[in-house]
Amino acid sequence: MEFTLDSGNTAWMLTASGLVLLMTPGLAFFYGGMVRGKSVLNMMMMSFGAMGVVGLIWVLWGYSAVFGTDVGGLFGNPFDYFGLDGMTDDQSLMAAAGVPALVAVAFQATFAIITVALISGAIADRTKFSTWLVFSGIWATVVYVPVAHWVWGGGLLGADGITSSLSVPIDFAGGTVVHINAGIAGLALALVIGKRKGFGKEPMRPHNLPFVMLGAALLWFGWFGFNAGSEFAADNVAGRAWLNTMIATCAAMLFWLLAEKLRDGHATSLGAASGVVAGLVAITPAAAAVDTYGAIAIGAVAGVLCALAVGLKFKYGYDDSLDVVGVHLVGGLTGTILIGFFATDKNSTWYPDGALNGLFYGGGFTQLATQIIAALVVVAFSFVATSVIALILKATMGFRISDEDEVTGVDLTTHGETAYEALGARMTTEVKA
């Protein structure tokens, strides 16, 4: 294919890439505010650390292993564009939109980075930072890369994949690749690493809710790049994705607050921030495939379901510290499965070739079944693969800090820093230059 540069689309994709990259520091604030004051720096460092590791891996072999020549439907050839050598713009994932290959690499890098960073919320306060960095690299390579290849790179969950006798799974911006994948990986890690000391007995309140609100706001802002950017062009489909990202998120926030008000008697700020994220997660796979009513419904259902799901960890006794399972896994599943009900070509113009309308728009059960199969495949693969990686790292490097360090606080014991001067009323006695 002859490549013709489209500077408008390219400008938008560079902008969208910057927006999505901002989501990860935004996530650092969202998560950082939710932990106790003695572990806020470590929580933020897990996001920043994921940026460092995955950012480099992505340009060395990650992009190539997702979008390179298909190897058995499982992954792309990591040596096709190793170090981004040998790429030409007509091989760009976004070539049809006139966006150069390097811009496609940049945009996709930001997705890999935030997916890894999302997982860290499940293992707050107690994780060895060194092991987290190693995990980030291995997980990005062994779990994120194949799943992204299956959905977006022409693999198992694409047009010629395992559901080809039914339909093609719709995942516009990463419901399965990013959120279901990260959510179930968070559950696997939380189970392998174990509960925080005092989980369920000691209070572990968020130490800074304004940080949480700030983080949710930055995530929402960046998410417009995430979803509207996934069109790869500045056009009406991107506009639909942008609007649905707003609509579903508004609905999810309000419905989360409503669920809280009815259950607990208060509509809380943490609930608003969480509802925002739940809505963003749920609309991600559906952003360009549903109409206004579908977006409202997806947001509303996600808001209520996620608000209820965050209590499951107390019921079943797994310590998913910051509700990665309750928000990302449940939200991702909600959006991915509801596409099977609400997908419509009425007000939007985007479907992968071969995908169908949902149950409520005359398409029958076929698309719904396809969506469920895609979700289950990712859940099963990510859970097993993440567990294996985590168990190996636990047996070799160790995945947890000592009990003593955990009680003192991971900020001080791992990083040699504390976030707030007032904590423990420390007094500086000597400064060495």
Next chain:
Amino acid sequence: MTKLVTGVIQPHRLDDVKSALEAAGVRGMTVSEASGYGRQRGHTEVYRGAEYTVDLVPKVRIEVLVGDEDVATVTQVIIKAAQTGKIGDGKVWVVPVEDVARVRTGEHGAEAL
């Protein structure tokens, strides 16, 4: 004889108590942040559906040294200014003080007040 009047009050009543004491002729006081609970206990907070009981709630402690003759007045002034009628308004108590000295001059007793 000198007495120490201590009031533990709602933080938002501090300004009123301070002005009322000044109007009553009290020339000095010590104010500190405190936390505690009385019969009402603390309060509950809810985070993503998980309920946390917070026993200790913020209070302000105000301490005034007064001569015997002013104890009743000062106590009444604090009560009147701090009262909202709602639970959690606080307490005022009086204890005898053996001696008081002004650091700047070394004066003792009533002269040091």
